[in-house]
Amino acid sequence: MDDWKLYRTRFLAKARRLDQLCTVTDARGREQQGGPGDYLVQAPDGSQRIAPAQVFEDIYVEFEPDTVPLRAGQDQQPRQGVK
Numbered sequence: 001m002d003d004w005k006l007y008r009t010r011f012l013a014k015a016r017r018l019d020q021l022c023t024v025t026d027a028r029g030r031e032q033q034g035g036p037g038d039y040l041v042q043a044p045d046g047s048q049r050i051a052p053a054q055v056f057e058d059i060y061v062e063f064e065p066d067t068v069p070l071r072a073g074q075d076q077q078p079r080q081g082v083k
Contacts, residue, residue, distance in 0.1 A: 001016055001017075001018060001019055001020065001022075001040070002017050002019065004016045004042075005062060005063075006062070006063040006065075007041075007060040007062045007063055008060065008061055008062075010069075011042060011043075011062075012028070012044065012063060013043055013044070014041070014042040015039045015040060015042065015051070015056065015060065016039065016076055017037065017038070017039055017043045017049075017053075018034050018035060018036055018037065018038050018039065019036050020035075020036060020042055020044065021033065021034070021035050021036075021062050022034050022035075022038075022040055022050065024040065024048045024049065024050060025048035026047065026048065026058055027043075027049075032049055032050040032062060033050065034050035034051075034052070037053045038050055038051065038052055038053050038056070039051045039052075039053065039056040042058070046063045048057050053083060
């Protein structure tokens with residue numbers, strides 16, 4: 001499997017794209033299965049779920065650390081070349 005990357009929606013979640021079949025038990029005790037191209041998503045509480053690629057890619061945007069505020073309350077620092 002690929003390395004974990006950080007993604008955001010309304011909250012931050014770690015995810016990695018699957019390159020093989022994967023089965024996990026979600027926070028409600030349901031078994032979920034995904035295949036190559038789907039995403040294994042880990043929520044801040046540590047729970048995991050499978051997201052189909054099309055759904056994941058429509059909802060999540062990869063988090064880019066160089067846009068993180070330097071301190072709480074400050075404006076975001078723009079990426080180089082972006083105004």
